[in-house]
Amino acid sequence: MTTTDTVRPAGTPGSHDPGTLGAAELAAVRADFPLLGRTVRGGRPLVYLDSAATSQKPNVVLEAEVDFYEQRNAAVHRGAHQLAEEATEAFEDARAAVAGFVGADTDEIVWTPGATAALNLVAYAFSNATAGRGGAAAERFRLAPGDEIVVTEAEHHANLVPWQELCARTGAVLRWFGVDDEGRIDLADADRVITDRTRVVAFGHVSNVTGAVAPVAELVAAARRVGALTVLDACQSVPHLPVDLHALGVDFAAFSAHKMLGPTGVGALYGRRELLEAMPPVTTGGSMVEVVTMAETTYAPPPQRFEAGTQMVAQAVGMGVAAQWLGELGMDRVARHERELAAELVRIGEIPGVRIVGPADAHDRLAVVSFVVDGVHAHDVGQVLDDRGIAVRVGHHCAQPLHRRFGVAATARASASVYTTAEEIAAFREALAGVRAFFGVD
């Protein structure tokens, strides 16, 4: 595992060829995922192209959870018995593994139930600060009516609705970047969108619909010029690219374990140390306190300040193992493999009647491709593919404004992960080519 890689989007060649996964290695990777061996719909081999929704899990992750429950299960950060020590060690080792995987310091990683909870945590911390909590240190989180929060039209609802709600609670105003016809964030009017009143700039690293990689450096620089804090939704980048949050320079970032080969129910909030230290707590209760009297309470330093109540310890351990597993495989090589898959996926644009919603080529995009089929609704497309054993996502993928921008209510989406093969994508293309004929559309 490395903490020094800079971010290298899939479309950007490195200074040397990091190599990709060979056929034998890919077969070995797949053999680690028990679920990939099952059949669906009357004995057809599963072709799982829905990893952007949730990834499958390797044996090491499943075994780590079982091992935790069989050998180490105890409440963490309390109790002085041996099991409590071992459980706490496993829990904190996992935090270190996840931190190292994304280029953060260990105490900058807060466990959350997932990325949605992490983004809401930040939004509610602003809210609590605005209500006067957190003392003088929390001044930079206080919003006044007319302050502005900036998002983009490409956001997943999880990085949009919490900010709408924060605005509604505080009188702040929501502004947003539009996207161009390829779904890329349109920086042309950045000076109009980001103003002296901007306090937060929140955006996704990689769109879960179009697969487009966001211009992180430009957005961070624009936010810094006006003293705004940046919040990165890194759900779709951390599992697929080398990500170094310190090098990116964002202030906060959120990602979920279940999209990066880890368990459901756990994710992480990254926050720069000085910001987490200044931020008031959100969920309060046990484990996040220093001194509690009947009248008032003082709070633990981060990250514990933001981890009230019994934590999802086994899942956190599983997330740590997932990060290690990916790190050992090498994220440069994972990214290279998935860049090849992205190039295979965008070839669906050659099929008559198929239109990609998002970048039409493999440049600066990941292997998540949404599309419409002329004359056939996305649900019906998905059903025909499912009949061939091919699992894709259909619907708005929790990004209704982006779909509205493209004038469609729903799309179908195929997305890859480290275990996806070019042969699977070829099978998907072949099945997709038959969809219009099935419905008698030409």
Add this chain to the structure above:
Amino acid sequence: MSSLEQMYQQVILDHAKRPHGRGLVEAPGDHRSGESHQVNPTCGDEITLRVDVDGSTVAGVSWEGQGCSISQASASVMTELVTGHDLTDVARLDAVFHDLMSSRGKGLDDDDALDALGDASAFTGVSQYPARIKCALLGWAALKDSLARSGALAG
């Protein structure tokens, strides 16, 4: 016939291509009328349906909507099925169609009830797919709600 062909029967595909009742129509002034907008939040499918009730008879159903072939065909089949029927019959058809959709592909033992559904019995195949049942029920939900809004059910 494969499960997929059972779901997408020709009658369903035909209705999806040439739906009945599409295009909202004003009810005559002396009729009761109700309108309902229903959304399937998982896929964004939506329908706005208007019902025209003459006394205790459904005189007309009209709708606008966008969605998959199952939701569009189901609204179309339903329009044909309920038009001209007494409100009591419509409630019975609604109950039978819901039973069919809960049958997990098995259909109904009651042949008479199935016959009464006419083309709507072709949706048996849809009930094998839990994710698609809501599509088939979208129009029916709009009909039920618009009838309630029309005031016709209260007499």
